[in-house]
Amino acid sequence: MKRIILFCLMSISIISFAKADKRSYVWTYEYMTLAKGEKEIEHYLTLSSPKSNKMSGNTKSEHQLEFEMGMTDHFDIGIYQVFSQSAIGGISYDEFKLRARYRIGEKNSFFVDPLIYLEYIGKPDFSESAIELKLILAKDFGKLNISFNPYIEYEKEGEGYELVPSYALGINYSISDLLRFGFEFKGNKDANYFGPVLSHGSESAYFCIGSGFAFGNISEDKPEIYIRTILG
Numbered sequence: 001m002k003r004i005i006l007f008c009l010m011s012i013s014i015i016s017f018a019k020a021d022k023r024s025y026v027w028t029y030e031y032m033t034l035a036k037g038e039k040e041i042e043h044y045l046t047l048s049s050p051k052s053n054k055m056s057g058n059t060k061s062e063h064q065l066e067f068e069m070g071m072t073d074h075f076d077i078g079i080y081q082v083f084s085q086s087a088i089g090g091i092s093y094d095e096f097k098l099r100a101r102y103r104i105g106e107k108n109s110f111f112v113d114p115l116i117y118l119e120y121i122g123k124p125d126f127s128e129s130a131i132e133l134k135l136i137l138a139k140d141f142g143k144l145n146i147s148f149n150p151y152i153e154y155e156k157e158g159e160g161y162e163l164v165p166s167y168a169l170g171i172n173y174s175i176s177d178l179l180r181f182g183f184e185f186k187g188n189k190d191a192n193y194f195g196p197v198l199s200h201g202s203e204s205a206y207f208c209i210g211s212g213f214a215f216g217n218i219s220e221d222k223p224e225i226y227i228r229t230i231l232g
Contacts, residue, residue: 024199026210026228027186028170030147031113031138033103034070040078042066042232048223052213055225061085062094074103097121101136112137117151130155143174145182164188170197178202184210191218193226206232 024030026044034040044064049055061084068078080097099119107113117134134151149168154161165188172182180199187193193212200207212226 022199022201022203022206023208023230023232024145024172024180024182025147025168025170025184025197026208026230027184027212028147028149028168029101029115029117029134029136030145030170031103031107031115031136033074033101033115034068034076036070036072038070040066040068040232042068042230045229047227049225050223052225057087059087060223063091064097076101093124095121095123107140112139117149128156145172145174145180146170172197172199184212186212191222192216195226201232206230208232 022032023042042065044062044066046062046064047055047059048062049059051058063083064080065083066078066080068076070076078097078099078101080099082094082096083091084094085091097119099117101118102116104110104114104116115136115138117132117136119132119134121130121132123129130153132151132153134149136147136149138145138147147170151166151168153164153166155164166186167188168184168186170182170184172180174180178200182197183194184197185192185194191214193214195211195213197208197210199209208230210228212228214222214224218224
């Protein structure tokens with residue numbers, strides 16, 4: 001707990017130097033990176049429950065704190081610290097993430113705007129780890145944005161390895177310069193989710209809230225509902 005408090009105080013102390021990249025989705029990434037020298041702080045809060053009609057006393061919360069910096073105008077890096085808490089348990093430090101994004105070309109250079117995303121996910125003791133490779137494809141049609149993220153995750157669990165293809169898809173419309181509304185899909189072989197998403201803010205600060213409701217067949221260990229907020 002002392003480490004979490006210290007981390008939060010450090011975040012607050014440098015927030016005046018940070019600049020967000022104006023997220024419009026909570027699951028789907030868009031075509032954007034931080035410019036060289038720009039810094040960002042983000043906090044993700046994710047709530048999940050195995051039963052959408054029985055969330056009281058049955059909901060897990062997850063906190064992700066991210067520091068991000070633009071290394072060039074096309075390349076940025078980020079470090080995540082991930083904590084979780086069950087409905088009746090204490091908070092625990094679950095994992096860390098190291099992430100890099102490279103933006104190809106400039107907006108509208110191609111039919112779709114491409115970006116490459118690479119992330120390493122590891123337990124503190126390195127007992128489990130994963131590498132995630134994501135292709136971000138996006139396109140603006142006036143005030144309408146469509147972003148598609150096909151990706152694969154290479155996971156190590158114990159002595160075995162598994163390759164998991166997944167996806168995220170977001171569609172949103174800019175109601176004004178500050179307000180955007182849309183829908184998102186995400187999933188893989190274990191579960192698929194759909195839900196609305198609302199984003200408010202500019203490049204200096206933003207808030208985004210979205211949800212995911214399971215549809216079709218889902219694995220027993222997967223939740224029926226997600227709710228996520230991102231503050232940047």
